[in-house]
Amino acid sequence: MENRTEIGKKIKDKLADLDKNPSEFVWSKIETDLNKKRNKRILSWIIPGVIIAVLFCTLFYFNSDFQDKTQKSDNQAKQETTAKAPSQKTNLVSDQKQNQKSNPKLQKSGSDIVTRVKKTKSVKLIKESSKLVTSTNEYEEYEVVKKYKVILKKEQVTTKLIKSGTLKKTIQPKATENKLLIKKNKTTETKSKKKTKTHSTKHSKKVVYKPLATEIPKNKSPEKDAATQKTVSTPRVIEAKIDTIAKMDSLKLKKDTTPKREYKKTVYNTENKESDPELSVSVFYGPAISGSLNSASMIDPSMDNLATKHPVTSHYGVYVKTMYDKIGFRAGFSKINLKTSTRLDKDELIPNYNNIELKSEINIKQTFTGSNEVDLVQKLSYYELPIEFVYAFKKDESKIGMEAFTGFSFLISDKNQLSLKSEKVAMQNIGEAKNISGINFSYNLGIGISYKLNAKFSLDINPLFKYYLSTFKESGDAKPHSFSLQSGVSYKF
Amino acid sequence: MNLDQLIKDCCKQNRKAQEALYEMYKKTLFVLSLKYCPNDAEAEDNLHDSFIEIFTNIKNYKGNGSFEGWIKRITINKAITRYKQSYTLTAIKDDYPEDHTVNETEIDLPLETILSFIQELPHQYRLVFNLYELDDYSHQEIATMLSISESTSKSNLHRAKQILKEKIKSKSTFYYSKRKNGK
Numbered sequence: 001m002e003n004r005t006e007i008g009k010k011i012k013d014k015l016a017d018l019d020k021n022p023s024e025f026v027w028s029k030i031e032t033d034l035n036k037k038r039n040k041r042i043l044s045w046i047i048p049g050v051i052i053a054v055l056f057c058t059l060f061y062f063n064s065d066f067q068d069k070t071q072k073s074d075n076q077a078k079q080e081t082t083a084k085a086p087s088q089k090t091n092l093v094s095d096q097k098q099n100q101k102s103n104p105k106l107q108k109s110g111s112d113i114v115t116r117v118k119k120t121k122s123v124k125l126i127k128e129s130s131k132l133v134t135s136t137n138e139y140e141e142y143e144v145v146k147k148y149k150v151i152l153k154k155e156q157v158t159t160k161l162i163k164s165g166t167l168k169k170t171i172q173p174k175a176t177e178n179k180l181l182i183k184k185n186k187t188t189e190t191k192s193k194k195k196t197k198t199h200s201t202k203h204s205k206k207v208v209y210k211p212l213a214t215e216i217p218k219n220k221s222p223e224k225d226a227a228t229q230k231t232v233s234t235p236r237v238i239e240a241k242i243d244t245i246a247k248m249d250s251l252k253l254k255k256d257t258t259p260k261r262e263y264k265k266t267v268y269n270t271e272n273k274e275s276d277p278e279l280s281v282s283v284f285y286g287p288a289i290s291g292s293l294n295s296a297s298m299i300d301p302s303m304d305n306l307a308t309k310h311p312v313t314s315h316y317g318v319y320v321k322t323m324y325d326k327i328g329f330r331a332g333f334s335k336i337n338l339k340t341s342t343r344l345d346k347d348e349l350i351p352n353y354n355n356i357e358l359k360s361e362i363n364i365k366q367t368f369t370g371s372n373e374v375d376l377v378q379k380l381s382y383y384e385l386p387i388e389f390v391y392a393f394k395k396d397e398s399k400i401g402m403e404a405f406t407g408f409s410f411l412i413s414d415k416n417q418l419s420l421k422s423e424k425v426a427m428q429n430i431g432e433a434k435n436i437s438g439i440n441f442s443y444n445l446g447i448g449i450s451y452k453l454n455a456k457f458s459l460d461i462n463p464l465f466k467y468y469l470s471t472f473k474e475s476g477d478a479k480p481h482s483f484s485l486q487s488g489v490s491y492k493f
Numbered sequence: 494m495n496l497d498q499l500i501k502d503c504c505k506q507n508r509k510a511q512e513a514l515y516e517m518y519k520k521t522l523f524v525l526s527l528k529y530c531p532n533d534a535e536a537e538d539n540l541h542d543s544f545i546e547i548f549t550n551i552k553n554y555k556g557n558g559s560f561e562g563w564i565k566r567i568t569i570n571k572a573i574t575r576y577k578q579s580y581t582l583t584a585i586k587d588d589y590p591e592d593h594t595v596n597e598t599e600i601d602l603p604l605e606t607i608l609s610f611i612q613e614l615p616h617q618y619r620l621v622f623n624l625y626e627l628d629d630y631s632h633q634e635i636a637t638m639l640s641i642s643e644s645t646s647k648s649n650l651h652r653a654k655q656i657l658k659e660k661i662k663s664k665s666t667f668y669y670s671k672r673k674n675g676k
Contacts, residue, residue: 007654007661008626014607015528015627022523022537027515030544031508037549038506474508 035473042439042470046410053387057329061277061322124149278323282332282460284488288315290338290380293467293479298340299378299418299433300355301477306342309375313337315464315484321390328390330405335414336466337381338482344374344420355435356418364420364430371422378418378433382411388444401458403448409466411440437473442466442482450490462486496560504552511548521561522568528623529572531612539575543568569628573638576616602664610660618653625650 127147134141291310297303317334358364368374388407395401416436421427446464453459468480499517502510522543526536546567554563611619620639624630625646630638632646639646 007658008622011607011611011657012627014604015524015611018524018527018604018608019520020524020527021520022540026519026537026541027512029541030515030548031512033541033545034506034508034511034548037545 038473039437039439046439046441050385050387050410054331057322057331060324060329061279121153122151124151278321278328278492280321280323280490280492282319282321282488282490283317284319284334284460284462284486285314285316286462286485286487287312288336288338288482288484289313290340290480290482293481294477296477296479297342298471298476298478298480299342299376299435303342303376304477306344308343309341311339311341311377313339315482315486317384319386321490323390323392326392326395328392329388330390330407331385331387334384334386335381336384336411336482336484337379337415338480339380340378342376342378344376355433356431357434358431359429367428368420368422368425371424374420374422376418376420377427379415380413380417380436381415382440383414384442385410385412386444388446390448399452401448401450401452403450404446405448405462406443406445409442409444411442411468413438413440435472435474435476437470440471441469443469446486456492458490458492460486460488460490500551500554500560503548506548514547515544518561518564522564525565525568526572527608528611528627529569529620530575531616531619535575539568539572542575543571546571565628569624570638573620576620577639602661606664607661610657610664613660614653614656618649618656621646621649622653622657 125146126149128145130142130144132140133143289310289312291308292298295304297306297308313336315334315336317332319330319332319334321330322328386407386409388405390403390405392401392403395403413436416432417429418431418433419427419429444464444466446462448460448462450461451459462485464484464486466482466484468482471480472478496517499510499514503514519540523536523540526539526543527533530536530539543564547564550567554560611622614622617639621635624635624638625632632643632650635641635646636643
């Protein structure tokens with residue numbers, strides 16, 4: 001009788017003995033794809049990082065530039081306002097006269113001035129007091145103190161505004177016109193100075209100083225009306241509370257001259273001490289040397305014990321620097337070339353180093369037969385995008401300035417070349433190192449020394465140390481670094 | 494190198510460790526892929542995709558269960574994803590005959606031939622047959638993995654076995670007649 005078995009079990013047992021290997025190229029394909037993934041991962045971090053950094057710097061620069069312009073325009077506007085004030089006051093005084101003519105009641109109380117205020121503005125008289133200073137047969141002098149609270153609403157922004165300013169008015173009953181003399185009380189002015197600091201809005205709407213004067217009726221004697229009408233405190237739209245003191249200067253009665261107004265130019269304290277951002281461009285060119293912080297070879301671990309030399313190469317490029325007083329940023333574009341030379345054992349030229357991809361057409365043994373001193377030269381060059389933080393620790397009027405900078409560079413590999421040379425054969429390109437990554441990063445640390453030639457130009461010399469963070473595709477033992485001396489010229493805008 | 498150390502190094506994306514791990518498991522996973530794929534080329538593609546997945550997600554392996562089991566599951570899942578799209582729902586009644594036995598002599602065929610029979614099965618049958626017979630998944634698990642019903646899984650297994658049985662029988666007749674003539 002035949003032994004029958006279940007097909008599934010039988011196949012399983014049979015296939016357990018299956019022994020088959022995949023083809024050789026599967027791993028190389030996996031390796032290539034893993035490298036691509038790694039580069040993509042790095043780029044996915046770097047590209048947004050660089051974009052954010054550039055945006056941040058741009059925003060920072062333009063923001064400070066905008067603030068500066070706003071401040072300047074505000075100052076200019078205020079100066080213009082101050083300059084225009086006398087004429088405006090005159091106009092307003094005449095307006096006030098007309099208003100009072102049409103409404104006699106306005107002449108009798110100080111609060112009438114409130115009616116002159118624009119609809120967007122609310123003025124409140126908080127305190128009022130009058131004090132008799134001098135009383136003679138000819139005149140009486142009163143000191144009237146009024147305290148106002150003014151709120152000005154602009155674009156849904158409530159701003160507390162207080163009127164200030166004092167009118168000193170001398171009334172000459174016999175004169176055909178009432179002549180006004182406006183004089184600021186010194187104490188008031190001091191307060192005013194302090195409080196009229198620019199609380200400017202971004203819309204740069206000018207707040208106009210509008211003194212309002214009350215016309216004194218011609219038929220009334222100064223003696224009768226002095227207590228109530230002779231002195232009028234003028235509201236001034238500013239963002240503070242101040243006291244207004246109006247004095248009736250009796251001495252002016254004797255003078256039959258044009259009403260005199262004294263305006264003192266308000267000096268605005270610049271609260272914003274932030275200076276203009278300094279923008280400068282530098283070009284540099286300098287020598288560079290590279291190597292490994294430990295003795296490990298950048299090509300292959302089996303070459304660790306061989307003698308190496310570090311020929312001088314070049315580092316050149318351009319920087320844009322923005323300084324805000326003592327701190328700032330610099331970014332740029334440059335190219336750095338690195339070179340390391342390793343003396344090979346003449347009996348073992350390019351043994352089976354895993355990390356060297358040899359050119360197929362090169363026959364090394366044949367070419368270098370008879371050479372005693374054969375050097376393997378590794379040339380690497382990178383395009384560099386540095387972003388660095390700068391701190392100026394010596395920045396004064398002297399010609400020499402010093403600063404320190406630190407940051408990171410994003411490096412894109414341009415050249416990865418391995419060459420052989422000997423005393424008999426000139427440099428012969430043999431291939432490239434397989435272990436070098438296409439994208440690299442470096443940590444930068446340097447000192448900048450500058451010498452001012454004039455206000456715009458200066459000479460720079462920047463010793464710079466770079467430590468490379470991801471030179472290798474795999475984690476290599478070598479710790480590559482470079483030292484360069486960037487020397488060049490800066491132009492300050 | 495110790496497997497744990499190798500896994501740790503692979504987590505750091507150390508290329509040498511990854512290569513060592515590949516060398517360690519390439520045969521196992523390739524044979525597994527061969528059973529699930531219709532030919533060697535697709536099995537290599539599946540192996541490639543599986544190792545990329547393994548190296549990308551190796552940090553997610555927490556040590557629960559065997560590492561080999563974990564990477565095998567990844568390989569099987571890759572194969573399922575590859576052929577799931579072409580999966581057709583072919584549910585049949587549960588009263589199909591259960592006789593899927595073959596003679597010992599009939600199945601005494603070369604390994605390559607048996608493998609080719611499996612590879613020649615339609616995708617859906619091959620997946621179910623492999624999962625159920627070779628990798629010991631239950632119909633319930635297969636149904637979940639392939640997003641099908643259990644009855645569909647059972648019917649596909651039945652059809653797969655039927656096809657295999659026919660192929661083995663015909664091949665064995667041819668094989669033995671050839672051997673007989675040869676003698």
